[in-house]
Structure formats: structure tokens, C-alpha cells
């Protein structure tokens with residue numbers, strides 16, 4: 001993926017699809033359309049997966065809690081996608097076991113029945129089946145589990161992944177299928193014909209300020225929590241579709257689990273579930289659901305959310321994490337579909353919706369990472385049927401996702417003691433994965449900032465120096481990058 005060569009491909013061309021937004025949804029559409037042989041342009045205002053798609057709980061799952069709500073078809077679809085992703089991106093998806101600790105026999109039986117239903121719906125042979133276990137085994141699997149009154153629990157298995165690396169690998173796979181992907185390219189407005197049909201977009205290159213007019217047969221809005229702002233540029237009267245809901249995760253050291261199993265707290269005081277997920281040698285604690293009014297690209301955690309997570313998880317851990325144990329905190333915004341009914345965002349559906357406006361704009365809203373492929377398939381199926389184009393079937397069910405890091409030497413000395421980031425990797429990210437700013441490397445190509453804000457601050461000068469040599473940038477650029485990055489780091493500290 002090379003940004004300057006991709007920019008040259010914008011002139012004098014009518015694309016079959018122009019996709020706005022380079023998160024899970026947009027990348028899924030780009031991969032589906034390009035692998036069917038369609039010409040595709042994807043524009044992302046910031047970096048690929050800079051939004052919600054790098055800030056998930058990192059689970060490829062059916063969603064056990066949707067069973068309680070009776071959303072069986074959502075669970076069934078996601079579990080099917082879980083298997084497909086496991087097979088097509090085995091370098092990024094692994095199985096992870098969770099303990100649901102129980103302190104009461106009634107709940108033990110209740111959760112066991114629920115998880116048996118989960119196994120039954122999944123119907124697969126890939127992931128291990130759930131089972132009821134006693135106290136001794138529960139302590140063996142999660143040595144840091146709170147032992148007082150513990151009577152064992154239920155063990156169940158789901159998929160786990162590295163969300164932004166998955167996004168980049170999907171981008172690379174789409175690029176191999178001739179999709180043109182450009183980060184730091186902002187959609188500004190629509191170009192319409194006399195019949196008020198959308199025929200193209202005006203975009204701005206954020207790095208240079210250059211403006212591009214690009215034409216396409218179908219324009220797809222995949223901007224997550226920002227979808228309403230794009231819809232308003234199509235029609236000023238469009239009704240709001242999205243109700244953003246904020247979720248935070250605290251990152252702590254592995255000693256708070258001690259083993260490879262995670263914990264699922266099945267019912268928190270606000271009626272949700274809470275995870276302690278082992279991830280890249282650390283533990284993620286989350287998440288929350290806080291309604292917010294206006295989406296921003298770099299949201300910040302609220303004190304009440306941090307306290308809620310620590311207070312809840314502390315009831316289930318022997319060594320209890322304190323604020324000072326938190327290495328990093330990251331915040332994501334769920335693009336939930338708003339409903340007319342009053343209620344909390346935890347009760348809103350996680351299904352997705354595809355909407356086509358009278359001027360032909362296709363918007364896909366809601367959904368979850370796990371379903372990125374099926375969402376892409378449905379959007380392109382529907383769009384192709386409305387276009388003057390031969391219908392070609394989706395190929396993504398069996399399409400392997402490329403491993404972008406397969407040729408990078410992982411034995412070279414790391415710049416950090418806490419996590420792996422080498423000079424060769426940094427050069428690779430700049431040359432082959434369109435890394436432009438230090439945040440692109442520290443947050444999404446590697447996950448340093450998500451794992452430790454303090455360590456990221458320490459190694460940032462070395463990282464930016466290597467980038468500057470590769471990009472032929474001067475000291476002013478280095479200084480500006482560090483100022484911006486240090487400001488960003490503050491959002492990851494508590």
C-alpha cells in the first residue's frame with residue numbers, strides 16, 4: 001500500500017464504489033467489492049481504524065449476553081462469522097477461555113444452561129465447548145480469582161483478535177485486489193447530477209490541503225459514529241440514525257489474572273457484563289456504556305467509568321487492581337442505531353442496518369467487528385443489484401486475509417523492554433502500511449500506546465527519529481510530532 005501512488009490513481013477515473021470511512025465496516029466493504037473485481041476507492045479522514053475499530057474488547061464472538069435478550073439470530077450469525085474469521089485470518093484470531101465465577105449454585109446452573117445454548121447455536125467443532133467446573137479447577141485456571149464463597153463456575157470459549165492489525169491486514173488484502181485506499185483523506189461533500197443523484201465526492205488531502213473531485217457509481221457511507229454528519233451533507237433534513245455510546249477499557253499487568261484464562265462477570269450493578277481479557281501479555285478490563293451527545297475522534301474516559309470498572313472487578317480478584325496499576329486506558333464509541341423508544345444504550349440492538357437515500361447514498365450503520373465481513377457482503381450485494389453492473393458473487397467467505405507482518409524480522413532488538421517494537425518494523429510500517437504519524441505506529445500498527453502510556457512516552461523520541469529518517473523529515477517535524485503525541489498520551493493516562 002503506497003499513498004503517493006494511490007493519489008495518482010484518482011484522476012480521470014470513475015470508480016464502481018467510493019467508500020467513506022476506513023474502519024471495520026468500510027474496510028469490509030472495500031475487500032468484498034474489490035475481490036469481486038469491482039474498482040474501489042476508500043477514503044479515511046484520519047488513519048485506518050483510528051476510530052472505534054481499534055478500541056474494541058478484541059473479541060470475535062457471538063455475544064453471550066444477547067442470549068438473555070433473546071437475540072438468537074444475531075448470536076447465530078456472529079458465531080458463524082467467528083468460525084469464518086478464525087479460518088481466514090488464523091494469524092490474528094485465537095481461542096480464549098473465560099471463567100464465569102459463581103458464588104451461588106442457582107447462578108451456576110443458570111449460566112451453565114445459557115452457555116450450553118451458546119454451544120448449541122454455534123454448532124461448530126472449532127472452539128472448545130463450555131463446561132461446569134468446581135472451585136479447585138476455577139482457581140487453577142484463574143489463580144487470582146476471589147476465593148471467598150467461590151463454588152467454581154462455568155468455562156466457555158470465544159475468539160480473540162488484534163482489532164487494528166486485523167483492519168490493516170484487511171486493507172492490505174483489499175489493496176492486493178486493486179482497491180485504492182488512502183488515509184488522511186477527508187470526504188467533504190457530494191457531487192450530484194441534475195436529477196439529484198450522487199455521482200461523486202469532493203475530498204481533501206489532510207496532509208497537503210489538495211482537493212480532489214472523484215467520481216463513482218455508488219458511494220457508501222461507513223463512518224460509524226460520524227454517519228449522521230455525512231447523511232446531513234446528502235440531505236439537510238435527514239433524521240439522526242446513531243446514538244453514540246462510550247465504552248472504556250483499563251489495561252493492567254498479567255498478574256491480575258496470572259493464567260491464560262479471562263474472567264467474565266455476568267451481571268454488574270448496571271445489568272451489563274464485564275470482561276477481564278488476557279491480551280498481548282496484559283489484561284483488558286472493560287467495558288462501560290455511557291451515552292454521549294457528540295462523537296469525537298479521540299474520546300476521553302470519565303472518572304465514574306474508571307471507578308465503576310475497578311470497583312466491579314475488585315469483587316472478583318484476590319489481588320485487586322488500583323488506579324496506580326492502570327498502564328493505559330482506551331475509549332471507544334459504539335455506533336448504535338438509535339431507536340424511538342426511551343431507554344439505555346445497553347438495551348439497543350447490535351445489529352446493523354443498510355439505508356439507501358433518495359439520491360442513492362448507501363449508509364451502513366451499527367453492527368460489530370465480528371460481523372464486518374457479512375456486513376460488507378450484504379452492502380455490496382444490495383448495491384450491485386441497484387447498479388447497471390453484472391452481478392458477481394461475494395468471495396470473502398473463503399478469502400484468506402494477508403499477514404502484513406509475515407516478512408518482518410521479529411528477532412531484531414526491541415526499542416522497548418515491555419513490548420516488541422523494532423527499527424525494521426517501524427520502517428516496514430512507513431514503507432508498506434501507510435504510517436504517516438507516530439500515533440499510527442504506536443497505536444494501531446503496533447499497540448504500544450494501548451498497553452502502556454508511560455513506556456510509549458519514553459520510546460516516542462526514538463520511534464519518531466527512525467520515522468523522520470525514513471520519511472526525510474526535519475527537526476521541526478520531529479518536534480511537532482512529539483508535541484501532538486504527548487498531548488494524545490494524556491488521554492490514555494488516568
Ligand SMILES: Cc1cc2nc3c(=O)[nH]c(=O)nc-3n(C[C@H](O)[C@H](O)[C@H](O)COP(=O)(O)OP(=O)(O)OC[C@H]3O[C@@H](n4cnc5c(N)ncnc54)[C@H](O)[C@@H]3O)c2cc1C
Pocket residue numbers: 020021022023024025026043044045046047048049050051052053054055056057058059060061185186187188222223224225226245246247248287297331332333334335366367368369370371
Ligand atoms: C468499547 C467497545 C467495545 C467493543 N467490543 C467489540 C468486540 O469485542 N467485538 C466486536 O465484534 N465488536 C466490538 N465492538 C464494536 C465494534 O468495534 C464496532 O462495531 C466497529 O469497530 C465499528 O466500525 P466502523 O467502521 O463502523 O466505525 P469506525 O471504526 O469508527 O470507522 C469509521 C471511520 O470513518 C472515518 N470518518 C469519519 N468521517 C469521515 C470523513 N468525513 N471522511 C473520511 N472518513 C471519515 C473515521 O475517521 C473512522 O475511522 C466494540 C465497540 C466498542 C465501542
